[in-house]
Amino acid sequence: MYLEMRNINKSFGSFRASEDVNFSVEKGELAALLGPSGSGKTTILRMIAGLERADSGDILIDGKRVNDIPASMRGIGFVFQNYALFRYMTVYDNIAFGLTVKKAPADAVKNRVHELLRLTELEGLEKRFPNELSGGQRQRVAFARALAPEPGLLLLDEPFAALDAKVRKDLRQWLRDMIHRVGITSIFVTHDQDEAVEVADSIIVTNKGRVEQVGRAYKIYKEPETAFVSQFIGEPVIVEDFGKLNGYEKGDFDRAIIRPEFVEAFKSDNAHFKDIITYSQKGVIKDIVFKGSALELRLNVNGVEVVTHRSLERRPVEVGEEMNVIIYRLFAVKDNTTELMQNSYLLKDDPTGEKLEKYLYSDGGYFAG
Amino acid sequence: MGYKKKKSTRFLMITVSTLFVGLMLFLPLVMVIINSLKKGFEFYLQAVSTKTVISALKVTLLATVITVIVNTVFGIFASILLTRFSFKGKQLLQTLIDIPFSVSPVIAGLAFIMMFGRMGWAAPFVDAVNNAFGWDIKIVFAVPGVVLATIFVTFPFVSREVIPVLNAAGSDEEDAAALMGAGMFTIFRRITFPHMKWALLYGMVLCTARALGEFGAVNALSKTRGETFTLPLEIDALYLSGSADSITAAFAVSSILVLFTVVLLVIRCVLENRSKKAQEEQKRR
């Protein structure tokens, strides 16, 4: 483990910004701190960097407890939320700063800065000032500046937040490649799950100062451990009365989370679904939103509103049309626990999921008319 | 865009403002110059080179220079303290610094008399220091008192200008520098100071202008013409002595202050532009 956070607590006055935070990051790994605004992501990052003191708990970097080591001695590179480039210094001086304050010899500084300019594709811009750069260029300067002193750990606070959507997408991939190429252990903060899923090797989900779940993106997506995670990841639709849906009993659960991909809606004459049509339920299309690559359908099923995506390759549908709806599965939630619930009708008929798979992925299945 | 941009309205407003500024501000200053030369240039030169005037000029410059230095150093410290640290009583300190804005300078002068005068509570302390070092420093009715009063009156000018700029700049750059191992002095020299530079100079100019012209507080603490009088006091004394000659002399001495003012005004104009530009640049980021 390169970085370990053990039982970290932090309060600002009476406000608890971090509560019993535990997680670790392996050497060379790129981890994402993912959580809603105000969930304490920046606070965690600042404590690791030493810009903020933890009230209790241990922060270990490379096996050594660093709580009492000053920020400047922890060997950490930090990319700030808005980059915090030195606006009265040129790009060159920005990148060189960490080396010159450590009194590195002029030759070494020059070589290292040029190496980084090359790495971050900023050659030719070294005489510019930060306000003469584009957002993406600034981000790369911030990255180069943080890397210049060869830190053991790189922390990035919302590195893409200040960029527009297109640049953001390009830079995500760039940053991911760059970090893996340099091989530096990194943690970046984001409140955008697409970003976390796309860039990070592992994800740490935070909420209200607590760590909700740590793991690979796939696992967090498929097996949320807490009610919060099931509601935060994916495109969740919250359904209170899910007992009204065929194949489910509400029991003493509070509510259910149904993602669009858990919902199948097909026309009653669709041959591919004829085996399971008896398990379906009527649903009326309330609204259709064109999402670019697919349609988003909003259906009223027995008084419950569910959402599904529909491939553009399938037959057209219209508002008011009656569809047959099957909910494959859902996350049932009670307090802060969550449980995956399969459609009991399907389960009885198809316990191994063999038929379901056929409906979904056979030539005609999910993507057929 | 609340106001209708009618041509006639605009014209009226411009005319009224210009007339007002001209009549109330510009004309009086011109009158000072005209009056000062009423008895010829020779008289003018003589009037501004009497012993008392030279002494007053010296006291004024001394008080101003010391004041600007002290208040600049203090202003930098206070601004950094109030924008970069959080501590109990911060709000209170902020309010205290602004006291000179709300207290009449005369009261400030009297307060110093109460403090350092013969019966004042700080007098024994001053005596003790004098005894210990074999000095004979008097504060009230002496030049140190004049300096103290001037410092008091112009206390908030620098921090007033610098604090908003530091707040706008934020502390991320300083954090970034600290994280890379920069010491306090390096951070100040390479990051904080460039941020505040123009605002600081601007504050210093305001401070200078105010220090040169201070009357009320100094008047309470300075009673000896030719020794502890500053230029404003000297002008007052000349004017009050009432003869036609001395009134013209008063104008002649005033013209020195007017000259300072014009120079400061120009510097101020330039600085204001620079600091505005610097701030806009920050906003653009």
Ligand SMILES: Nc1ncnc2c1ncn2[C@@H]1O[C@H](COP(=O)(O)OP(=O)(O)OP(=O)(O)O)[C@@H](O)[C@H]1O
């Ligand atoms: N210096 C501080 N003093 C008081 N409260 C603070 C301080 N810093 C952070 N907080 C509070 O702690 C909580 C967590 O803040 P933090 O900046 O860590 O959130 P975040 O997850 O990074 O949010 P965002 O995504 O909006 O950046 C917030 O409610 C914030 O108001």
Ligand SMILES: [Mg+2]
């Ligand atoms: Mg944050």
